[in-house]
Amino acid sequence: MGRYLQGMKLRTCGRLDFKPSALGFGAMRLPTIGDDPANIDTPKAEAMIRYALDHGVNYIDTAYAYHGGASETFLGKLLQGADRHRAKIATKLPAWKVETADDFDRVFDEQLTRLDRDAVDFYLLHALNEKSWTKLRDLGVLPWAERQMAHGRIAHLGFSFHDKLHVFKDIVNAYEGWSLCQIQYNYVDVEHQAGRAGLHYAAQRGLGVVIMEPLRGGQLAKEPPPQVATLWNEADRPWSHVAWSLHWLWDQAEVSLVLSGMSNLAQVKENVVEAGRSGPGILTDEERALLARIREAFRAQRPVPCTGCGYCLPCPSGVAIPRVFEQYNNAVVFDDLRRGKLGYRMMDASKRADRCTACQACEAQCPQGITVSSWMPKIHDHLATE
16 A cells, blocks of 8 residues: 555544545546446556546445446446555445335345455445435334444444435434444535535544535536636636636535545546645635636526526426426536436426426415426426436
């Protein structure tokens, strides 16, 4: 381990003694050969992982479903011999694969086989929302996990999260043994899902907080709309959009580490450099204020002025109106129709825009005066078509 860059910064991870590197490696966007996500380009991916390890990255995140199941297997083959203990490995229990309590052992045993390990450092309940958490909880996932920890097969238990803040707090409060949580968080989405409030809530209770999607799936690395680009010209430091996004997170002491789903060696090298000069307090008050103005400038580009207040709910037809608007607004603002369509298709079909009957009950309640009934068919045509 002596070859890595001494400049890599280490951070705290809640109540744990473990000091994670500022940058964590998300093994979900590794380079592939062709369009098959399971066909990982092994030489390129190995070079990326080894460079990260050599430069102080000590946390690698994977999951049962990443790369069609090939991510865990790839890491299991790569991290052998002297490399076996150079980084902590985190993988996740896929809630959608669990129907009975017997599935806990079946899935976990398969993951250990893929990883070629007898135990994992961090085991997270994957992508929890109110529905999946309730299912896993009622099937006894916590007593099961405690048995695995007692037998030395899981070192630390955590969860990753995709739902509203109150659900996040309920999950945090449900179990005193959580070691960490993983949340989506970036300088644009400070109130989305767990958000800043969830970050602070978990940190205050001694949990490590791992950040995913720091670039919104790459959206914040792209050239921004002209109105946003003008604001960026006010920045004094010649940082890239990627660097600003990462340092905004590392500037916050409550953040334990930032995961980056890197897909080529150049990205690894850039992120390692930024992690090496990161730290809480690196931004000035003026820079934080500038990023807040940029956030508002992004929001001003939304074609539908929905604030997500929820006054339009419940919809008599079951449409998740704010969620539909969010998918459409993001697709337009970030010029990312592919991601918008993916998010829309992942919604429950009973909550999509085509269920709208134009009853207009919601429109009388909307503080923004949005003509919801006219937007819904347009949005469905835009996001549901191939």
